[in-house]
Amino acid sequence: MEFKLTPLLVGVRRVDQGIMTYQRSYGRRIWLPMWSFLAQNDQQNILIDTGLDYFVAPPEFPQETGLKALLMEDALSSVGLKAEDIDTVINTHLHDDHCGNNLLFTNATFYIQKKELESCRNPHPLDYRFEPDFIEGLNLAQLDGDMELSPGMELIFTPGHTPGSQTVRVNTPNGWYIIPGYCCNKENFPEHGPAACPGVHSDAYLAYDNAQKVKAMEGEILPLHELDVFKIS
Ligand SMILES: [Zn+2]
Numbered sequence: 001m002e003f004k005l006t007p008l009l010v011g012v013r014r015v016d017q018g019i020m021t022y023q024r025s026y027g028r029r030i031w032l033p034m035w036s037f038l039a040q041n042d043q044q045n046i047l048i049d050t051g052l053d054y055f056v057a058p059p060e061f062p063q064e065t066g067l068k069a070l071l072m073e074d075a076l077s078s079v080g081l082k083a084e085d086i087d088t089v090i091n092t093h094l095h096d097d098h099c100g101n102n103l104l105f106t107n108a109t110f111y112i113q114k115k116e117l118e119s120c121r122n123p124h125p126l127d128y129r130f131e132p133d134f135i136e137g138l139n140l141a142q143l144d145g146d147m148e149l150s151p152g153m154e155l156i157f158t159p160g161h162t163p164g165s166q167t168v169r170v171n172t173p174n175g176w177y178i179i180p181g182y183c184c185n186k187e188n189f190p191e192h193g194p195a196a197c198p199g200v201h202s203d204a205y206l207a208y209d210n211a212q213k214v215k216a217m218e219g220e221i222l223p224l225h226e227l228d229v230f231k232i233s
Contacts, residue, residue, distance in 0.1 A: 006038040007035045008051075008072075011055045013031075016028065022199045049224070050072060051101055089110045095130065115164035158213060160197075160209070163203075180211075
């Protein structure tokens with residue numbers, strides 16, 4: 001089965017490149033776009049990640065990139081949808097920039113790894129970006145490892161950035177796309193040599209190993225925080 005995949009820009013921050021790539025490229029300021037991916041077929045409206053709940057885009061962002069970040073409800077209405085039309089939400093992980101609008105989706109079933117839910121409910125002091133409010137009262141389908149959600153939509157357990165990160169592989173008319181389960185941009189996937197370890201991690205060795213697993217998957221990678229992701233739409 002093929003899905004129509006549409007990236008929605010639902011947040012932006014200014015950060016250091018080192019937040020994406022461990023031990024590489026520290027000291028360079030970059031734009032960090034937050035994407036939510038809408039995957040649709042005749043029966044389903046699936047949302048992969050839900051972005052930031054609130055943000056103010058600096059005026060230089062649209063000037064420098066030509067992109068406009070929208071609040072989630074405005075982004076959905078730009079493609080003719082309302083929050084209640086979303087029947088399935090997949091959170092790659094539960095940092096605030098990937099689940100900030102979860103509570104809008106009252107008709108959705110949420111596919112989240114069990115280990116990620118446990119970490120979010122009882123976060124390590126270092127992981128201040130887990131926000132238990134964003135999983136309160138959700139209709140949860142808790143996963144324990146890999147799962148084929150439907151033909152053409154695979155969830156693959158790739159922990160390391162967080163204890164329960166999951167990568168999404170989606171089949172589309174243009175072939176398979178891979179949405180890594182962890183914060184990264186295109187510098188995490190150099191053409192030659194190994195993939196970079198994400199700059200933020202709960203287990204650097206595991207994060208590195210799973211970055212190699214993601215890089216080896218068949219399909220085109222859409223890094224979660226890459227500006228160029230808009231080009232697929
Ligand atoms: Zn992120």
